[in-house]
Amino acid sequence: MPDARVHRAVYEVTASAPADVLYGLIADATQWPLFFQPCIHVEQLDFDGTRERLRMWGTAGDTITSWFSTRRLDVGRQRVEFSMDLPAAPAESMSGVWTVKPLGDRSRVTLEHTFTVAGDAPGDVAWVKQVVRDNSRAQLEQLAALAARWKRLDDLVLSFEDTVRIKGPSELIFDFLYRAQDWPSELPNVHTLEVVEDQPGVQVVSMGSFSSDGSAQETKSVRICFPGAGRIVYKQTQTSPLLFAHTGEWSVEADESGVNVTARHSVLLHEDSIEQVLGEGTSREAAGQHVRDALGRAGLLVLHHAAQHAVSAVRVL
Numbered sequence: 001m002p003d004a005r006v007h008r009a010v011y012e013v014t015a016s017a018p019a020d021v022l023y024g025l026i027a028d029a030t031q032w033p034l035f036f037q038p039c040i041h042v043e044q045l046d047f048d049g050t051r052e053r054l055r056m057w058g059t060a061g062d063t064i065t066s067w068f069s070t071r072r073l074d075v076g077r078q079r080v081e082f083s084m085d086l087p088a089a090p091a092e093s094m095s096g097v098w099t100v101k102p103l104g105d106r107s108r109v110t111l112e113h114t115f116t117v118a119g120d121a122p123g124d125v126a127w128v129k130q131v132v133r134d135n136s137r138a139q140l141e142q143l144a145a146l147a148a149r150w151k152r153l154d155d156l157v158l159s160f161e162d163t164v165r166i167k168g169p170s171e172l173i174f175d176f177l178y179r180a181q182d183w184p185s186e187l188p189n190v191h192t193l194e195v196v197e198d199q200p201g202v203q204v205v206s207m208g209s210f211s212s213d214g215s216a217q218e219t220k221s222v223r224i225c226f227p228g229a230g231r232i233v234y235k236q237t238q239t240s241p242l243l244f245a246h247t248g249e250w251s252v253e254a255d256e257s258g259v260n261v262t263a264r265h266s267v268l269l270h271e272d273s274i275e276q277v278l279g280e281g282t283s284r285e286a287a288g289q290h291v292r293d294a295l296g297r298a299g300l301l302v303l304h305h306a307a308q309h310a311v312s313a314v315r316v317l
Contacts, residue, residue: 004092004116007125009132012110013140017147019102022109023078025146026098029054029071033235034157034245034268036142038135040064040222040235041247050074057202057224060088060131064202064222090124092116109143111136149271155284156271161264162296164303168310170254173261174230176306177250180205180223186305189298191216201225205234211294230254242277242291244270250302261306263299267291 040057068085083095192208220238230252
């Protein structure tokens, strides 16, 4: 059987930021879910300073896929080489390189992919090419948008968490967090919620809820569940107008005397929507505090009901 044909795709963008800023955004893959729309979640498995191994979840067309990726980071040459260990079918191999070149006060970012497709069927090749094209363009366009705001980016990215101490079985607490489809009957601010779990542990969640001011909002999320580790990580794929991106995690950590249940949030503010949503003259700092308060209240409401669920179930038993 002849070797599969090698396909190559190259895309680039010119961005208004120094090369080292853009390289930093590319090098820190754990932040990609906030910055790149197709990226759902990234776990860094190993890193020795130049070589790292990642597990990544992202969208490929209408499909959610997961893969392991090995990357080599070269800060001197401002290059990041990558290869997928086991790419999702129909791709048979997938590798590439990010390259950043300084252009005075601007930079050119090039993203190159090299891949093969099992059997080289025309339909499969066309599908992989389209996914590579769509995701590459989305990543590069967002890099350019971030570059335009690079001096303010630290004010637009927020991370925070709240923890509740619970005396109850960790399994019941995690069960409450996992069975989100039951939340409308448990949580007063959630009126509709649909969960689709076509892959074990990968949930697509559509939720209708009420904010603290009584207004209705619709959000969609992808949740990756790790029952053995007591973790559920998620990314909102449809957010409130004030947010460009929202990622988070529910974690359940037991010790000898009880359970710590934590709601973690990371957000990227949608700068252009701040005054439209919160009123003229609203600062980035005030918008950040508004988001922290609103998400904190919503997260704590879930945690307190998880505690009540666990305690009530133990009493019934």
